[in-house]
Amino acid sequence: MKDLFGSPGKVSGLLLRIGQCLFASASIGVMASASGFSTTTAFCYLIASMGLQFLWSFGLACLDIHALRLKKDLHSHVLVSLFVVGDWVTSVLSLAAACSATGVVILLGRDTNFCRVEKQLACSTFKISVALAFVSWFLLAISSFVMFWLLASV
Amino acid sequence: MKDLFGSPGKVSGLLLRIGQCLFASASIGVMASASGFSTTTAFCYLIASMGLQFLWSFGLACLDIHALRLKKDLHSHVLVSLFVVGDWVTSVLSLAAACSATGVVILLGRDTNFCRVEKQLACSTFKISVALAFVSWFLLAISSFVMFWLLASV
Numbered sequence: 341m342k343d344l345f346g347s348p349g350k351v352s353g354l355l356l357r358i359g360q361c362l363f364a365s366a367s368i369g370v371m372a373s374a375s376g377f378s379t380t381t382a383f384c385y386l387i388a389s390m391g392l393q394f395l396w397s398f399g400l401a402c403l404d405i406h407a408l409r410l411k412k413d414l415h416s417h418v419l420v421s422l423f424v425v426g427d428w429v430t431s432v433l434s435l436a437a438a439c440s441a442t443g444v445v446i447l448l449g450r451d452t453n454f455c456r457v458e459k460q461l462a463c464s465t466f467k468i469s470v471a472l473a474f475v476s477w478f479l480l481a482i483s484s485f486v487m488f489w490l491l492a493s494v
Numbered sequence: 495m496k497d498l499f500g501s502p503g504k505v506s507g508l509l510l511r512i513g514q515c516l517f518a519s520a521s522i523g524v525m526a527s528a529s530g531f532s533t534t535t536a537f538c539y540l541i542a543s544m545g546l547q548f549l550w551s552f553g554l555a556c557l558d559i560h561a562l563r564l565k566k567d568l569h570s571h572v573l574v575s576l577f578v579v580g581d582w583v584t585s586v587l588s589l590a591a592a593c594s595a596t597g598v599v600i601l602l603g604r605d606t607n608f609c610r611v612e613k614q615l616a617c618s619t620f621k622i623s624v625a626l627a628f629v630s631w632f633l634l635a636i637s638s639f640v641m642f643w644l645l646a647s648v
Contacts, residue, residue, distance in 0.1 A: 382597035443536035443594030492646030
């Protein structure tokens with residue numbers, strides 16, 4: 341079970357965490373560079389949620405590096421329980437943020453003509469940011485399932 | 495493990511499924527009764543997603559009743575795997591629908607003054623429907639975790 345893809349203290353786990361950090365920070369960067377994002381709660385929430393995900397994944401990436409260098413075992417019941425709770429809370433918040441932003445992007449771009457009328461709204465930039473958030477969430481979801489599987493099998 | 499709260503073929507599992515059906519159908523009913531919902535993709539998607547959740551939960555509720563009456567065991571590996579996949583797919587789709595609708599409701603009611611200006615939009619009805627969808631998703635999330643736990647412990 342300890343050799344499971346993406347488990348803590350393994351190279352695959354570290355790569356997943358680095359991927360989550362990269363996509364979350366890219367999503368924040370792209371959204372923050374878009375003009376007019378701050379008037380919409382869903383876009384501000386996306387930035388906050390991706391920020392939380394970045395901090396969480398960055399912390400666990402550092403822990404993975406530490407475990408890999410010193411060949412430490414991170415599979416204790418207490419540690420895995422902590423990872424499960426953190427991963428699931430962050431994962432649900434990230435999915436919620438990505439989906440609420442998607443709802444707004446579709447409303448602005450397709451249901452109404454806001455994107456065509458209000459030229460200062462950077463609608464294509466919003467879309468890129470949301471897509472990056474979904475990739476980041478997907479990588480976090482893989483980690484969450486692996487952690488839950490580890491906890492249930494311990 | 496078979497006595498786990500909410501596991502298939504148990505009274506607690508059946509009650510969870512009935513709760514999911516009730517709240518999903520209430521969410522659909524409230525949203526469908528609101529004027530102006532059909533112009534927004536997120537609200538139409540909420541109805542579609544809650545419809546899917548209703549069908550899935552109703553099917554499993556019938557299976558639970560059948561298992562309770564004939565005292566059948568639903569804990570085979572194949573059946574639990576099927577429940578896990580179905581529960582997780584439905585659960586993610588429901589959360590996505592509820593969150594995208596929430597993003598739109600907040601945009602209409604708080605970020606802009608659409609709800610005050612366009613009186614034909616039934617904003618408070620949208621809110622009730624979204625709240626019911628969240629309750630339905632929460633009950634489904636409990637079932638999903640129980641199923642995943644069962645699969646990992648089998």
